[in-house]
Amino acid sequence: MTHNRQDIPIQSQNIDSTQNNPLFQPETQPTSPKTENPTSKKINTKVILFGILIFISILLLLVSSLVNPQKKSTTKQVENIPTPTLTSSAIPTQPEKIPTQFRDKFDQIDKLLQPNNFPNPPQIDPNIGLK
Amino acid sequence: MIIFIIFLFNLIKTPPVFAQTATPSAIPSATPTPDLVKQYTSDYLYNYDLYQQALSNYQEKSQIYTKYGSITTEKDKLDATKIALISRNNTLKTYLTALRTSLNLYKLNDPVTNQTIQIELNKWESWLEEQNQIVSVYNNQADFTNWAKIFSSKWVEIQTIIYKSLVQQQINTQKQSMVLVLDLANEIKTSTSGQQDSQTWFNNFPVTQDLINTNLQSAYQRTQTKQYSNRFTNFYSNSQNDLNRSKNYIYQLVNDLKSISIKFSPTQNDTQ
Structure with missing residues (x-):
């Protein structure tokens, strides 16, 4: 098989030459602003929108914290009313406030619950007489 | 005439008054x-x-x-x-x-x-x-030594019954206080039954009662700890912890009752 010499373009056939190396990828030239990638333009927009949203939410938080103290001052009277509880913590239980008909029985119970005065067991030596 | 008056007086003299027998109480009396x-x-x-x-x-x-x-x-x-x-x-x-x-x-x-x-x-x-x-x-020393060995073998059992008795003593007292608390709770409940929301204040009583009973049972169960023949395993402090817990629950009930009696007492409301 013969090649027509006129068909073969005049170029270097050196394999080390970059234009002959199939693995070589020519560097892309930096793009000018006019030729910017449309996807990065979209990313920038998203970032800006996200930033705006965050700013708005922070602003709303600030506004709500400024508004709430004003609300508290108007509802102070309502908050001062004690909530009913089942323990005596909200209600004073001084003896004089207990109805007379129940006082003796409460005293009886209190007396029963006093600490036990019975003496402790004797400390004895169980080895007396062993030696 | 005087004799006749004396005779009449003897006929109408009042019979002796005998002491009334005490009505039986719900609270058991100590022997x-x-x-x-x-x-x-x-x-x-x-x-x-x-x-x-x-x-x-x-x-x-x-x-x-x-x-x-x-x-x-x-x-x-x-x-x-x-x-x-x-x-x-x-x-x-x-x-x-x-x-x-x-x-x-x-x-x-x-x-x-x-x-x-x-x-x-x-x-x-x-x-x-x-x-x-x-x-x-x-x-003689030999007899004393033999006897001391016998005593040592019994000493574990004696300690066990002593501490078991001390625990039971406190259980008795707390159970008696619960009898009085429940008696009083019923009385207060009855006296406040006509007032709005008064009965809801007793809602936690059964739960607290259960807690008290559980702790008392636990205190007693610990006295059944198996003992070694030559070494006493003292369960008393653990039982005491259970007894202290149950006592605190009893105090809680008593304080609740005091609050309820004050809050819903018509007398107190009138004086306020």
Whole structure:
């Protein structure tokens, strides 16, 4: 098989030459602003929108914290009313406030619950007489 | 005329008034008085003082005998040993008696358990008394040594029944206080039943009651701890923790009742 010499373009056939190396990828030239990638333009927009949203939410938080103290001052009277509880913590239980008909029985119970005065067991030596 | 008036007076004189019998109360009455417990406790404390003196004397005589080893010092030591052993048995016996008597207070809240413990206490009281009669005739070290070994083997059982009794004593008192608390709760509930929302304030009572009963049962269960023959495993502090918890719950109920009685009392509302 013969090649027509006129068909073969005049170029270097050196394999080390970059234009002959199939693995070589020519560097892309930096793009000018006019030729910017449309996807990065979209990313920038998203970032800006996200930033705006965050700013708005922070602003709303600030506004709500400024508004709430004003609300508290108007509802102070309502908050001062004690909530009913089942323990005596909200209600004073001084003896004089207990109805007379129940006082003796409460005293009886209190007396029963006093600490036990019975003496402790004797400390004895169980080895007396062993030696 | 005077005789006739005297005769008439004798006919119409009023019959003697007899004391009324007390109406039965819902609260069980103690069999002995608390004064009896006080008396036996005082006996125990007196015997404990005597024991401590006898023990000190025994230790002194033992040291002298160890130092000199003479027949005289040996005799002194044996006499001191006898006195110390008898004194120690008397101390234990009087303590068990006081303990047994104290269980009669509020015993009716759990008669079976109390009776069982009291029988065992009585058994040990009798054993200690019997041992004193045996020890009183000893006059040589070999007999004392043998007897001391017997006592050591019984000492674990004696400690077990002592601490079991102390736990039961406190269970009795707390159960009695619960009887009074529930009695009072019913009374207050009835007196406040006409008032709005008053009954809802009693809603937590069954739960708290259960907690009290659970802790009392746990305190008693710990007294059933299996014991080694030569070493006493003391369960008392753990039982005491359970008893303290149940007592706190009882206090909570009492405080709640006080609050309810104050809050819903019509008298208090009128005076406010």
